[in-house]
Amino acid sequence: ETGVTQSPTHLIKTRGQQVTLRCSSQSGHNTVSWYQQALGQGPQFIFQYYREEENGRGNFPPRFSGLQFPNYSSELNVNALELDDSALYLCASSLALGNTEAFFGQGTRLTVV
């Protein structure tokens, strides 16, 4: 039990729509990262948030955006959905100090039709 929870677990959206995915980080963790995992591939880093500020971003377009709230929970927003956005979206939290491990949630399976 990692303590990182994501909602919803599954979601189906239509191309062009917008989606919001949610993540509650493990207690005491103030850093949240989001990853996209296409079928059969390893997770790809989208961005991370530290104390409510974006702190690092991967190679994803601006239509992928996020928020972190004062309680360190986080949202991932994706605008203008494309078919290739269909993937498992993973949230991970960690302590921000030094060399710590990341704790992942179970993910949200997004299908764009």
Added chain:
Amino acid sequence: DAKTTQPPSMDCAEGRAANLPCNHSTISGNEYVYWYRQIHSQGPQYIIHGLKNNETNEMASLIITEDRKSSTLILPHATLRDTAVYYCIVRVAQAAGNKLTFGGGTRVLVKP
């Protein structure tokens, strides 16, 4: 972060040790070696990490060569529940954040 190379797949007999190799020949002096695994339909799970000394915890052992260009993850007594994709990741320790660069990993199948 340095690039890692892992075999795409390997089989292991239940109850035997599983030795998972990883090459990271371009690793820098301040980069750590991390191992994660991902069981089907779950998020990745942290296993172990190290800098240059061998490490052991309740899940596994990590052996890093003296030149740090390669490492081996050892699952001492593999069980069927160890069937998963195992990822070797090299990253710099940083004061904030946990960006992880996943490669293709090694798909480990533990057989009865």
